[in-house]
Amino acid sequence: MNCTKCKTKAVIDLPRHNAAFCKICFNGYIHDQVAKAVKSDRMFGKDDRILVAVSGGKDSLALWDILLKMGYKADALYVNLGIGSYSEESHRKVVTFAETVAAVHGAKLHVHTVQEEAGAGIKELAQIIHRPACSTCGTIKRYQFNRVALEGEYDVMATGHNLDDEAARLLGNVLHWQDEYLDKQSPNLPASVEGFARKVKPLYRLAERELAAYSVLNRIDYIVEECPMAKGARTILYKEVLNRLETESPGTKQTFYWKFLERQKQAAPAAASMAEKDQAMLHPCSVCRQPTTAEICSYCKMMARAKTHAS
Numbered sequence: 001m002n003c004t005k006c007k008t009k010a011v012i013d014l015p016r017h018n019a020a021f022c023k024i025c026f027n028g029y030i031h032d033q034v035a036k037a038v039k040s041d042r043m044f045g046k047d048d049r050i051l052v053a054v055s056g057g058k059d060s061l062a063l064w065d066i067l068l069k070m071g072y073k074a075d076a077l078y079v080n081l082g083i084g085s086y087s088e089e090s091h092r093k094v095v096t097f098a099e100t101v102a103a104v105h106g107a108k109l110h111v112h113t114v115q116e117e118a119g120a121g122i123k124e125l126a127q128i129i130h131r132p133a134c135s136t137c138g139t140i141k142r143y144q145f146n147r148v149a150l151e152g153e154y155d156v157m158a159t160g161h162n163l164d165d166e167a168a169r170l171l172g173n174v175l176h177w178q179d180e181y182l183d184k185q186s187p188n189l190p191a192s193v194e195g196f197a198r199k200v201k202p203l204y205r206l207a208e209r210e211l212a213a214y215s216v217l218n219r220i221d222y223i224v225e226e227c228p229m230a231k232g233a234r235t236i237l238y239k240e241v242l243n244r245l246e247t248e249s250p251g252t253k254q255t256f257y258w259k260f261l262e263r264q265k266q267a268a269p270a271a272a273s274m275a276e277k278d279q280a281m282l283h284p285c286s287v288c289r290q291p292t293t294a295e296i297c298s299y300c301k302m303m304a305r306a307k308t309h310a311s
């Protein structure tokens with residue numbers, strides 16, 4: 001198998017593009033796909049300050065690496081969730097990347113440790129507030145991403161969601177016809193109200209397998225293990241179903257998700273309708289000032305309960 005572009009020996013084949021690439025041309029392909037996403041969705045420019053949310057996994061570390069190599073100003077945030085050895089190892093991987101690769105580009109790593117602020121890790125917190133661990137985790141991550149982006153005056157925050165993540169999420173939203181979630185499923189979410197940071201997903205054109213290959217080929221040391229709390233999650237099943245379809249007919253995932261985005265753009269600009277809805281429903285939390293639909297936001301309520309429990 002030879003590289004479609006330069007005809008030397010290929011290291012990866014991409015059936016959905018009917019192509020195969022050597023390492024150099026594959027890196028070029030990855031950077032081109034990110035450049036396309038950034039440009040077509042007007043995500044950010046060379047002067048913008050980007051905050052990348054890094055989990056220690058392949059996607060988000062690859063994203064940080066790609067953005068720095070493309071010459072963007074990108075710092076990162078890691079949220080240590082306090083999930084035993086999983087968090088310890090992912091934390092180590094993020095710090096190693098920050099010290100070896102990111103530091104060369106002058107980029108900085110912010111770390112938020114849940115245990116320090118809440119006095120408990122995710123598992124214990126979830127028990128205290130009687131909510132599933134994953135939704136407790138989601139509330140904390142969303143809150144901290146937004147807080148650090150605003151406090152650090154970043155122009156935009158970026159996550160490592162890839163094509164597989166977005167296609168699986170779309171499948172879930174369509175199977176249950178969750179209109180509100182469908183409206184919000186965009187790789188470029190504007191800051192609909194003051195107090196919310198703009199959020200982008202520059203990897204939405206790249207498959208999980210391609211990002212794993214990018215990380216291995218570029219010697220990015222990432223945590224392979226998935227979060228132990230995610231076992232049995234619906235999205236894992238949706239990903240398996242989509243992978244089966246992709247094997248039978250390469251390109252299924254990208255057609256499914258990209259065509260949805262085209263339709264979304266044509267129908268009603270998601271951004272405008274969402275901003276209207278958000279502005280009508282949200283106001284500042286009376287404790288922390290982040291936007292919320294209630295008097296006190298769910299994060300502040302959670303922290304209050306954690307503190308009462310500890311005392």
Ligand code: AMP
Pocket residue numbers: 052053054055059060077078079080081141158159160161165
């Ligand atoms: P996941 O929900 O685990 O699929 O993660 C989706 C994206 O959220 C990742 O690509 C990261 O950008 C971000 N993310 C997930 N977990 C963390 C974390 N603990 N700290 C910072 N960012 C995270």
Ligand code: FES
Pocket residue numbers: 081122133134137138227228229230
């Ligand atoms: Fe949040 Fe696993 S990453 S519970």
Ligand code: ZN
Pocket residue numbers: 285286287288289290296297298299300301
């Ligand atoms: Zn609050």
